[in-house]
Amino acid sequence: MMSTSRYWLFKSEPDVFSIDDLKSVPGGREVWDGVRNYQARNRLRDDVQVGDEVLFYHSSAQPSGIAGIMTVVAAGYPDPTQFDPNSKYHDPKSDLDNPRWIAVDVSFERKFPRLIPLTELKSTPGLEDMAVVQRGQRLSILPVTAAEWKIVMQLAKKKPTAAN
DNA sequence: GCCAACGTTGGC
DNA sequence: GCCAACGTTGGC
Numbered sequence: 545m546m547s548t549s550r551y552w553l554f555k556s557e558p559d560v561f562s563i564d565d566l567k568s569v570p571g572g573r574e575v576w577d578g579v580r581n582y583q584a585r586n587r588l589r590d591d592v593q594v595g596d597e598v599l600f601y602h603s604s605a606q607p608s609g610i611a612g613i614m615t616v617v618a619a620g621y622p623d624p625t626q627f628d629p630n631s632k633y634h635d636p637k638s639d640l641d642n643p644r645w646i647a648v649d650v651s652f653e654r655k656f657p658r659l660i661p662l663t664e665l666k667s668t669p670g671l672e673d674m675a676v677v678q679r680g681q682r683l684s685i686l687p688v689t690a691a692e693w694k695i696v697m698q699l700a701k702k703k704p705t706a707a708n
Numbered sequence: 709g710c711c712a713a714c715g716t717t718g719g720c
Numbered sequence: 721g722c723c724a725a726c727g728t729t730g731g732c
Contacts, residue, residue: 555730581715581729604730662731680713682729709732716727 551688552592553599553610553676554650563600563611563655572652577623578633580645584685588646589620592685598650599688599696601676602659609661610696618649656700670695 554576556562566574579585596616602608622643625633638644666677675686688696 557730583715608731682714684729712729712731714727714729717725719724720722 550593550596551598551690551693552587552596552616553601553686553688554614555601555603555676555684555686557604558602558611559604562602563614563652566600566614566650566652567655569652573617574650575624575647576650577625577647579623579647579684580633580635581683584683585644585646587683587685587687588648591687592616592620592648594619597653597693599693603684607659607661607663609659609665610656610700611659612655613653614650615653616648617651620646620648623647658700658702660696660699664699665696668695668699 558564561574566572576588579588594616598614598616599610600612600614602611623633623645624647625631626635626638626643626645627640628634629636633645635644662677665671665674671677671692674688674692675681675683
């Protein structure tokens with residue numbers, strides 16, 4: 545069985561698509577498309593399952609960090625944007641009969657009362673090995689362990705401090 | 709804007 | 721298959 549994590553972290557630049565954008569979509573449900581890295585694609589194709597829970601991470605933001613939670617509501621299927629010439633994710637080398645890129649559907653769960661900044665994740669005991677804090681980790685689809693998930697849920701409840 | 713850390717491409 | 725050049729991600 546390829547099945548691994550039940551928890552994930554998906555990155556998105558909030559200038560492009562933020563957790564507030566997801567929340568305001570009718571039904572709170574959206575296609576998670578535009579993933580154009582083979583390792584990340586493989587995870588979407590092979591490992592991400594309906595019902596998996598996902599941390600919504602804001603990247604290239606001030607500050608970057610975890611903004612809330614969404615749920616996977618459709619497992620991997622061909623990313624429609626790869627065949628759309630008007631999409632910035634269009635891939636002319638992808639073949640309809642053998643699609644190269646994969647999307648999943650996600651549903652808004654909740655927004656945290658505060659954003660948990662990357663700096664805080666890095667300094668939190670128990671998150672030392674979390675994929676998103678690793679140096680040079682650039683994949684937009686990252687696994688999260690059950691233990692890490694639990695710690696992040698605790699952090700989400702904490703009051704913001706001056707450091708945030 | 710800088711730059712580290714990749715990933716991809718293409719010449720050979 | 722090697723590897724240099726180039727492109728991208730993303731924190732700072």
